[in-house]
Amino acid sequence: MSERLSYMRKSNFLVISIHDPAHLNSLMMEDFLQIAMWLNETNDDPGLALTVIQSTGDFFSAGGKFESVLDNEARIASEGGSAPLAKLYQYISAIAPPNLYFTQAFQAHKRPIVCCLNGPAFGFAASVVMLCDVLFTRDNSHGYIMFPFTRLGFVAEGGTSVTLYEKLGVNATNEALFFSERVSFQQLQDSGCIAREYRDCSTTEEFNRRVLGDLSTIIEPLSHRSMKLSKQLIASDIRQKMAAAQSHETLSTLPFWVDGEPGRRFATLAKQRSRKDARL
Amino acid sequence: MTMKPEDKISGSVDGCFYVIKFNCPQTLNAMSYDDFLYTTRLLDRAERDPNVYFTVLQSSGKYFSSGADFRSVPNNPSGDEGTELTRWLENFLAKNQYITSSFIKHSKVLIACLNGPAIGLSAAIVLLCDLVYSMDARGTKNFLQFPFSQLGLSCEGATSVTLPQKIGRNAASTKLFFGERLYFADMLHSVINRDYALDDGDVDKFNTQVMQDLRAKIRGLYLPAVLQMKDVLRASNDTVSKLELANSKEVHGALPYWVDGEPQRRFARLRDAKLAARGRSKI
Numbered sequence: 001m002s003e004r005l006s007y008m009r010k011s012n013f014l015v016i017s018i019h020d021p022a023h024l025n026s027l028m029m030e031d032f033l034q035i036a037m038w039l040n041e042t043n044d045d046p047g048l049a050l051t052v053i054q055s056t057g058d059f060f061s062a063g064g065k066f067e068s069v070l071d072n073e074a075r076i077a078s079e080g081g082s083a084p085l086a087k088l089y090q091y092i093s094a095i096a097p098p099n100l101y102f103t104q105a106f107q108a109h110k111r112p113i114v115c116c117l118n119g120p121a122f123g124f125a126a127s128v129v130m131l132c133d134v135l136f137t138r139d140n141s142h143g144y145i146m147f148p149f150t151r152l153g154f155v156a157e158g159g160t161s162v163t164l165y166e167k168l169g170v171n172a173t174n175e176a177l178f179f180s181e182r183v184s185f186q187q188l189q190d191s192g193c194i195a196r197e198y199r200d201c202s203t204t205e206e207f208n209r210r211v212l213g214d215l216s217t218i219i220e221p222l223s224h225r226s227m228k229l230s231k232q233l234i235a236s237d238i239r240q241k242m243a244a245a246q247s248h249e250t251l252s253t254l255p256f257w258v259d260g261e262p263g264r265r266f267a268t269l270a271k272q273r274s275r276k277d278a279r280l
Numbered sequence: 281m282t283m284k285p286e287d288k289i290s291g292s293v294d295g296c297f298y299v300i301k302f303n304c305p306q307t308l309n310a311m312s313y314d315d316f317l318y319t320t321r322l323l324d325r326a327e328r329d330p331n332v333y334f335t336v337l338q339s340s341g342k343y344f345s346s347g348a349d350f351r352s353v354p355n356n357p358s359g360d361e362g363t364e365l366t367r368w369l370e371n372f373l374a375k376n377q378y379i380t381s382s383f384i385k386h387s388k389v390l391i392a393c394l395n396g397p398a399i400g401l402s403a404a405i406v407l408l409c410d411l412v413y414s415m416d417a418r419g420t421k422n423f424l425q426f427p428f429s430q431l432g433l434s435c436e437g438a439t440s441v442t443l444p445q446k447i448g449r450n451a452a453s454t455k456l457f458f459g460e461r462l463y464f465a466d467m468l469h470s471v472i473n474r475d476y477a478l479d480d481g482d483v484d485k486f487n488t489q490v491m492q493d494l495r496a497k498i499r500g501l502y503l504p505a506v507l508q509m510k511d512v513l514r515a516s517n518d519t520v521s522k523l524e525l526a527n528s529k530e531v532h533g534a535l536p537y538w539v540d541g542e543p544q545r546r547f548a549r550l551r552d553a554k555l556a557a558r559g560r561s562k563i
Contacts, residue, residue, distance in 0.1 A: 153505055161516035169470055171473055178389055178510065179506075261505075
């Protein structure tokens, strides 16, 4: 199990936690897949009513680690070489199935998924935020999510081509995705995405604790079976669209990776960051 | 004397931007079908240019575009239904569907710089744009308007899909059924991406500012990914099919009204009322 993630059963909640605040809770692709696996493994557990995703420190998650991409690039370069078919095969395996498995796990999850947004989320982690059903934020004034796909040289992933349109509206999504622009928590609030802002928590621990406490109180008198059915009915309406989106997203993004632009851009970013770290 | 489209509308390349500008503020940038068709030819140029990633619609004066030029809608029914059918198939259905389709199919990022109100098919075009920036959303001076019911027409330019989609079903209803104005202030969290809150009336300054901001926004982006992003969003949401279907239903639905002569009569009444008002103001 990854040292960055954990999960526990708290009464009838499944609580998934991200805890690597020193690295802004950035995650390897294996970590995202681990989250998806936990969602799938516990999907039919009758003792669970809600799934909650929480984090630590000031960032929800800075998204996929550069290392995840760069390790892949290095492996593909050494194993596949430059033969076009070998390269394509490697890239398809690296991108399409993980994306599909991950997004599908959220789409097929039978329990409402709550996200405790303690701070900013980037890239794939921001896609996670948009895949959740209920959002709580710690403080709307500083938080934002960002989808830097076009800055990194590829296109939408994690179901964002559907979730953002549905939740933010067409034109706002265009601005966020075409220009890799931040979407502030305030904008999420104005679009009706945020259930409640917890403005007066002094720490993320307090925020997480209070959300769990409030959720407990809210669902105590409710029929959990009813809640789950409602979730499944709403998810069912969008199921076809999400499935189609996976196909469009992964196949659209693939040529960019094979072409090498994202690899080059990630390498540049990694170099810039190590220069910055060296200077500090 | 009516000006030629190329005298009123310009198209030029500016780096990775293709800028289409409406330059007839004295007629509030009213558009005849020839003007709209000329605009689609400019869209075509942007489409075929591999260096262009963004198509920007700019305007001038107080209005973005007041829509159909009343003077270009004739009211001279032949009395023969067959003749009228052929006539309006050509002059309404084909042209209207083609113009709307041009915007629907455009693969570059479509951006509208809203200096002022837009009406009718021009307003529909604004809703077909991917990004919209407004000069001044405060007060009630600036609005989109869809006076289809007043003119004996019906939804055009795929507004039967875009307006409910972008502002919500109920809000779209009064705007489309009753022709009520949709003020910029009510589009701030939906259609308008950013309001520049400029009240000095300097449209050139607004247009220049938007271009500057766009150039800053795209720095460091991989532009081919931007175009593919538009494509993925459309594919995942089946956008083009939905819009083309609406486009087709709209023009076929309104064709009988044109054959009947009602929009022509209503345009004529508006034209007469306008002339009368102008006459009165000269006294």
